[in-house]
Amino acid sequence: MGTTEVTAPEGTPFIEINREFDAPPALVYRAYTEPELLKQWLGPRKYEMVVERWDVREGGAWRYEHRDDAGNAWAFHGVFHSVARDTMVQTFEFEGAPGHVSLEKVVFEDLGNGRTAVRNHSVYQSIEARDAMVQSGMAEGVTEGYERLDELLAQLSVPAGR
Amino acid sequence: MGTTEVTAPEGTPFIEINREFDAPPALVYRAYTEPELLKQWLGPRKYEMVVERWDVREGGAWRYEHRDDAGNAWAFHGVFHSVARDTMVQTFEFEGAPGHVSLEKVVFEDLGNGRTAVRNHSVYQSIEARDAMVQSGMAEGVTEGYERLDELLAQLSVPAGR
Numbered sequence: 430m431g432t433t434e435v436t437a438p439e440g441t442p443f444i445e446i447n448r449e450f451d452a453p454p455a456l457v458y459r460a461y462t463e464p465e466l467l468k469q470w471l472g473p474r475k476y477e478m479v480v481e482r483w484d485v486r487e488g489g490a491w492r493y494e495h496r497d498d499a500g501n502a503w504a505f506h507g508v509f510h511s512v513a514r515d516t517m518v519q520t521f522e523f524e525g526a527p528g529h530v531s532l533e534k535v536v537f538e539d540l541g542n543g544r545t546a547v548r549n550h551s552v553y554q555s556i557e558a559r560d561a562m563v564q565s566g567m568a569e570g571v572t573e574g575y576e577r578l579d580e581l582l583a584q585l586s587v588p589a590g591r
Numbered sequence: 592m593g594t595t596e597v598t599a600p601e602g603t604p605f606i607e608i609n610r611e612f613d614a615p616p617a618l619v620y621r622a623y624t625e626p627e628l629l630k631q632w633l634g635p636r637k638y639e640m641v642v643e644r645w646d647v648r649e650g651g652a653w654r655y656e657h658r659d660d661a662g663n664a665w666a667f668h669g670v671f672h673s674v675a676r677d678t679m680v681q682t683f684e685f686e687g688a689p690g691h692v693s694l695e696k697v698v699f700e701d702l703g704n705g706r707t708a709v710r711n712h713s714v715y716q717s718i719e720a721r722d723a724m725v726q727s728g729m730a731e732g733v734t735e736g737y738e739r740l741d742e743l744l745a746q747l748s749v750p751a752g753r
Contacts, residue, residue: 441603441604442603442604442605442714443604484650487652487670488646488650488651488652488670489650490649490650507672508649508650508670508671508672508682509670510669510670510682510684510692511684511692516690518682518692520670520672520680520682520694522672522673528678530672530673530680530694530696531694532682532692532693532694532714532716534692534716550716552604552694552714552715552716553714554694554696554712554714
């Protein structure tokens with residue numbers, strides 16, 4: 430299993446998240462771009478993930494909700510600035526803190542031997558907004574989500590018919 | 592005439608641009624959102640401004656070019672994350688430096704007495720990319736563009752028939 434590295438340098442509005450996966454870039458890309466796959470891994474296990482829109486193209490909008498058993502929901506939305514096989518750039522807004530938007534870049538780096546490094550770079554509109562995101566427990570949610578992605582990629586890697 | 596204040600704090604990826612105009616918010620909003628008006632003020636006077644797309648809505652894409660007499664062109668594009676009467680949030684990419692995207696917020700603040708403050712807040716994906724934008728002479732282009740916007744708003748404020 431890989432290790433999720435989360436870096437949020439003091440006094441900057443940046444968050445870096447790096448993680449390696451035992452799967453080729455094309456498969457990781459599918460897990461990021463197909464809503465039926467996305468909802469199986471993005472976020473903590475305890476939430477139901479409801480993908481309302483995930484329109485992966487320039488100008489395409491996205492929106493999803495994390496729901497718990499008690500009927501609470503946390504919604505997020507944004508738009509895709511650009512989408513390529515190796516890089517996606519999109520905006521991100523948590524609807525619980527409306528008006529605070531961040532810009533996220535996700536790079537899929539081919540490590541060879543069927544392995545991929547996923548490199549996330551996010552920038553917030555203020556250092557305070559970045560700090561609030563870090564303090565929200567974001568790192569734990571991302572780490573758990575990436576463990577689920579590991580499991581999903583392992584499943585998808587099994588040739589059909591086995 | 593107003594004064595354009597450009598602030599780019601050392602060691603941050605931010606640029607702030609503030610400017611006041613002798614026109615009500617609704618008129619300034621029109622000048623920002625209608626392509627036929629936009630092309631009359633955005634950027635230095637020496638360039639022809641060609642607006643290819645300016646689709647002001649969530650997920651709407653935009654692209655324009657500045658062209659000089661020698662046949663050179665500088666193109667920019669992005670998408671709108673959100674659009675409201677008092678705030679627009681959009682991505683921005685100069686095609687001469689592809690892959691470097693910034694996130695821009697424009698706020699139209701009603702100062703009363705038919706005056707408006709326009710507050711721009713941009714954040715870049717790195718301090719280096721922000722510094723490169725500052726060094727490109729961006730402030731001069733913005734300042735000249737806002738002088739042109741002053742002139743356009745004065746024209747638009749004249750009641751029809753005069």
